[in-house]
Amino acid sequence: MLVPKEEFFAADDKNEDSFYTLSGRILLPGDSVPPDVSYVEKHFRLRGGKGGFGSMLRAIGNQIEKTTNREMCRDLSGRRMRDVNAEEKLKQWYAKASEREREKVDRYLERQKRRRETLEKGPLYDHKFDDPEYYRRKAKISDELQSAVNDALEKVVANAKASTTSEPGPSSAPKRQRLWIEHLDGDSLSSDDTDDSSSSAEASPKSDSVVVTSSSETANEETSKTAWEVSDASPRCLPLVENTGDIPALKPEESAASSAANPIPTSKLEPVPSKPVVPGLTEDELSATNSASELEARGLDCLKQSLIDRGLKCGGSLKERAVRLFSVRNLAPADYPAKLKVKPPK
Known part of the structure; x- marks a missing residue:
């Protein structure tokens, strides 16, 4: 001053x-x-000590020079450099929003253009295949396959003609040899429908006949050993046994009369054994049990019947049933846990 x-x-x-x-x-x-x-x-003059603020500033300056994380430093206003840089990047991103949208539209149009060009060219437009050996072998295989099929068909037709020209047997009408395709399908060809009425009448009793495969030596044996085979069932049924002269072919009327005259005795039929019902445990027996392991000795059937009698779930292993039954020991039916009871039908 x-x-x-x-x-x-x-x-x-x-x-x-x-x-x-x-x-x-x-x-x-x-x-x-x-x-x-x-x-x-x-x-x-300002009275005071030595000071030391300059030393503090120098120490802070040394730390700033040595650090590598510049984002955590502060500017003169006290803000973190990380926040300042993020704000600057956000401003730049918003400034380039229109440019990004334009680039996105350009990329979409470019993809559409490439797709249209690909569709116009067609699939494998740049693929060129020229192999004479491949074409020669392809034609050869096709010719050999056609020749093999023709030879097989000629053999089948020749066998069919040979079987139809053979002499018929004395006790049956001539039997037509079935083609290989008929064996696969299990049905006769449409040519069977064009046969005359006489051959149809002769073949009908044979197809509907019932063949008995029994002899006089086995007449006293069980009737279950007599085989009845009906041929008018589905193709999966057993085929008819051809009449060879030893076993007479019965007509439907004769077979029905024979079965009525000789009924199958019911005494010869073996009864189906029924599984005995194991009684369940009473309340006194259950109260006398001290552990679930003792109930396991009763067996699965006894525990199941005991649970059913009490309206409880009876499934599970032997141990699970024993534990479930032992848990309701000395309890009234009204006090049984709901999770153990069988749900009533809806």
Whole structure:
């Protein structure tokens, strides 16, 4: 601050709280002041210790220079550099939004253009295959396959003609040889429908006949050994046994009369054994049981019947049934747990 030069001359020489300067030069006690100068500068001294703030600043500066995480540093306003950089990137991203949309549309149009070009060219437009050996072998295989099929058909037709020209047997009408395709299908060809009425009448009793495969030596044996085979069932049924002369072929009327005259005795039929019902445990027997392991000795059937009698679930292994039954020991039916009871039908 500026003070009159008279104050400088009147100041105490031992004053340590302030000092005076003139044009940047310190005025010591006894110095002269030019006559044309009326004011001098007065400075006050600040009392305090050594300080140390400069050392602190230097230490912080060293740390800043050594760190590698610049994002965690702060600027002069106190904001993290990470937040400042993120804000700057967000502004740039918003500024380029229209450009990104335009690039997206351009990429879509480019894909559509490539697809149209591909469709116009067709599949495998750039594939070129020219192998004479392949075409030669392909034609050869086709010819050999056709020749093999023709030869097989000729053999089948020849065998069919040979079987139809053979002499018929004395006890049956001539039997037509079935083609291989008929064996696969299990049905006769449409040519059977064009036969005359006489051959149809002769073949009908044979197809509907019932053949008995029994002899006089086995007449006293069980009737279950007599085989009845009906041929008018589905193709999966057993085929008819051809009449060889030893076993007479019965007509339907004769077979029905024979079965009525010789009924199958019911005493010869073996009864189907029924599984005995195992009684369940009574309340007294269950109360006398001390553990579930003792109930396991009763067996699965006994435990199942005991659970059924009490309206409880009876499934599970032997151990599960024993534990379930032992859990309701000394309980009234109304106190049985709901999870153990059988759900009523809806």
